Amino acid sequence: MSLGGETWKAESFIGVVSVPPASKLPRDSLFGVHPGRLTRMYQTGFRWIRLWDSGDVWAVHERSGKGEWDFRRTREKVDTFRGQGFDILAVLAYSPAWASQHPEIAYSAGPGAPFPPKRIEDWADYCREYMERFRGQIQYYEVWNEPNTGNQNNLQKGFFRGSVEEYVALLKTAHETARRVDPSIRIVGGAGTGDFVTWTERVLAAGGGPYLDVLSFHGYTQPNPPEESDLERRLVALRKVMAKYGIEDVPIWNTEAGYWMAARRGVHPLTNRELRAMAPAETSPNWKATWPYRPVSEDAAASWTVRHYVLNAAHGVRRLFWYSSFRSRFPLLCHDGSLRLPCLSLAAAADQLKDCHWVERVELVLSRLHLHIFEDSSGVARAALWCAGERPQTIVFPLTSLESLRVFDRWGNPTDSVVKRSSEGIRIEVGENPIWLHAPRSWLQQARLAASDVVVPVTDCFVVNEVNPKRPVKEHTSRPHHGNRRVFGLPDRGDALGWRLRGIEPGLYDIEIELRTGLRESPWSCLPWYEVAVVTRAGKTSLRLEPSQSRQRQPEVVPGERGGGRVYGWARADRPVRLKSGDEIHVILRKGFGLVGDLHLRKRQ
16 A cells, blocks of 8 residues: 555554543552643643643742742643642742842853752742642642752752752751641652762751651662662662661652653654664763763663662652653653653553552562562552563463463553463563563462573672671672672671572572682682582571583683782582572681672573
8 A cells, every 4th residue: 555655564553551531540649740841731640740840940930039929830730730630749949049049150940040048038938838829739849859969069060059958958947837838738858869868868867857748869770771770779778768867657759760762763763773873882982871861762761661660669669750741851752742652651550550559579589580569459469570681581370270360561452472381380471571460469479480590690699697897798890800790709707698599490409609719820729618508497408519510611710910810610519409489598608708609500300
């Protein structure tokens, strides 16, 4: 068929998702978004809106002088968004020139905008005016945006160019004003980006805790997937800081995250190959490092975005506001208003998770394998499943009627292409693109990794024992010292690390471990330093290490002076052992300074 010189070849179908409008979604929904300059919102599963980069700041609301208010545009947006069923998070930020400590310094939002006000009373008046005008329409107000991007010592950089003490003063005043205007108003604060954990601790150490009804942070991982950028580790660290300062029960919101995606060529998203061609490694070797100046493909962003939402939910984050709709290089929409791929996958995720809460993660040996179970208000379970990394993995579930299992791809389409029935059970192959499973929770909990030969990275280990906290058991990645490998150091006798083998197929296994095995002159001389133990409910079994017999795993000398003639090699346990889900393998240092790499398990048939 030819039309206007173009030949029709095939229809490309992504998916159709039936998502209720915001007014029909629960208020405790995880899904939020930034409208940018939009004055009317699209309905793709979002329930919350954050008014940022939208012109709704103090520098606009009271630009002309003290008491000369102009909320007309904000009023129009709030009335429209609320009429569409959205809840709103407003942001209190950006001093007008007449109130700023440095009105002489130019800024995109207005002269002096990123500086604290000269008089805290002017800030209190602004907070009161905003809250009174929108009483009953806006319940949540966030104090500033990314205040840790600047400080009082650099007048030319950052969204907030004041001290942490000045930030806490703004937080305190906003909180006290809110309580006087309407006790139901909630103050959201923190809003740190990058190393938001350190910033949050500084805010709490300066006395900010009592003025936080909600703690916020910005969990960007651009240009990498969330797992590669240690999002989960940072969220665990944030929880520890909150507990240290006695605010562990305060809700957590991720009020900004997103991915930079290059503009389309016509209607087609750019492929990874096209993106690499934009900045070849030969001419742009640091492209990946210069955040955020590296776009990711829409296809990758569609998967990473869903994984972001699930991982945030798994760590107790109550809201996640995706950035953005049109504005900046992070849009969910094309210039013509059509949806980009992440918006479609988010709509499917919102449909899957409406009225659901996170319940548990089922461990599957490898940390890059994720199986997260959610339940709705009636106790019906569904799960998100993916494997972070280039190599897909196969998960096996108990045999059951396939009629009781429903599988959906990331676009919300029913699919059975990844499901195979075998004598072992129901096998599901999974890769980087999340899939959704509808099945009983008890069945999902019985998932196992269907692999008879698996390498478990040392980065999946846990510290079993640390003799001296001043000489911690920790990761080492220096290439001059260790070559192209990651290892964990055991500096003191008695230090130990281990792997928890949850989700492993039961059976008889050969064990090999990569270690610092010796020096150039005696490549296996350090093997006696290590003890390997298999720990089960029944007790502990010690194993002796001996050199690997594999030709591909002969000892390797770390080249160069800083390598010190250090040798790494693979050592095997002197006998196979029976392993089952829940067992642990420990490596204990008995002498010297130990260095431990990956664990390799091979199941005997």
